[in-house]
Amino acid sequence: MKNFTTKAELQQYLAQLKAKGAIIGFVPTMGALHRGHLSLITKAQQQCDVVVCSIFVNPTQFTDPRDLEIYPRPLQDDIKKLELVNCDILFNPGVDEMYVGNEQWHLDIGELEGLLEGKFRPGHYQGVTQIVYKLFNIVKPDVAFFGQKDYQQFMVISRMIKLLNMSVKLVMCPIERESDGLAMSSRNMHLTPDDRQHALILSQTLNDLKLNFDSDKINLLKQEAMSTINNVPGVELAYFEIADGDTLLPANEHTKHIIALVAATVGKIRLIDNVIIKNKD
Numbered sequence: 001m002k003n004f005t006t007k008a009e010l011q012q013y014l015a016q017l018k019a020k021g022a023i024i025g026f027v028p029t030m031g032a033l034h035r036g037h038l039s040l041i042t043k044a045q046q047q048c049d050v051v052v053c054s055i056f057v058n059p060t061q062f063t064d065p066r067d068l069e070i071y072p073r074p075l076q077d078d079i080k081k082l083e084l085v086n087c088d089i090l091f092n093p094g095v096d097e098m099y100v101g102n103e104q105w106h107l108d109i110g111e112l113e114g115l116l117e118g119k120f121r122p123g124h125y126q127g128v129t130q131i132v133y134k135l136f137n138i139v140k141p142d143v144a145f146f147g148q149k150d151y152q153q154f155m156v157i158s159r160m161i162k163l164l165n166m167s168v169k170l171v172m173c174p175i176e177r178e179s180d181g182l183a184m185s186s187r188n189m190h191l192t193p194d195d196r197q198h199a200l201i202l203s204q205t206l207n208d209l210k211l212n213f214d215s216d217k218i219n220l221l222k223q224e225a226m227s228t229i230n231n232v233p234g235v236e237l238a239y240f241e242i243a244d245g246d247t248l249l250p251a252n253e254h255t256k257h258i259i260a261l262v263a264a265t266v267g268k269i270r271l272i273d274n275v276i277i278k279n280k281d
């Protein structure tokens with residue numbers, strides 16, 4: 001695997017591959033790689049000639065400085081994992097390589113800015129679009145792969161691509177889970193054994209909702225889900241929403257594309273999860 005820390009070297013190397021007509025796939029990450037990240041790389045390998053993975057813990061998307069401070073950075077382990085799945089290129093820049101100083105950035109992402117994650121993490125999606133825009137400009141991928149785990153992030157990036165007329169195609173990859181259902185996350189390693197057990201309520205509640213879904217009872221089902229989660233010790237619910245998968249506004253009995261999304265702090269760790277309840281067809 002080629003490993004680059006500067007934009008210039010990465011771009012020079014990619015230019016040679018692009019000149020030969022290679023289709024470039026891109027998987028942006030913040031590292032502490034797990035099976036979820038690696039599934040994105042595998043998907044990218046199926047659709048592209050060359051796969052670039054980036055590892056960059058982006059300071060501008062963190063609303064809580066402590067969260068940024070404790071974010072895991074096991075770079076050597078990550079490199080081994082990427083080599084094991086035959087990733088072609090790692091881009092692992094430092095903060096100074098990506099930012100020139102105190103930069104201003106604002107992109108109008110409409111209602112997505114203030115909904116769900118946006119409401120609880122003000123400025124988060126500005127930081128996300130700021131870094132993904134920069135990374136797309138450096139890598140200039142044909143296809144970029146993102147996880148359904150961060151569903152709202154996928155919507156925000158889709159909107160950015162439309163607004164800024166970027167030519168990259170986006171692919172959404174399914175959520176990889178532990179055998180007991182917990183959605184894989186780099187943050188899971190910070191859960192105490194008790195919190196790890198308590199955290200299961202999130203995926204269990206989403207699953208139960210999907211199994212027992214009745215579009216005439218959306219409000220009742222939502223209330224039940226919220227109280228089920230609130231009853232678990234150490235779990236502090238931020239939101240549980242049954243939403244329109246195209247807008248993330250609350251769903252109603254006529255909504256065709258429905259997704260349930262949850263965010264909660266378990267012990268000290270903030271976790272998110274979601275499940276698609278109903279697709280458009």
Ligand code: AMP
Nearest residue numbers: 029030031036146147149150175176184
């Ligand atoms: P992160 O390192 O958390 O920024 O995530 C990098 C990419 O991996 C994002 O597109 C995430 O949505 C995706 N991802 C994170 N966790 C999972 C998971 N459990 N399954 C699939 N994709 C994931």
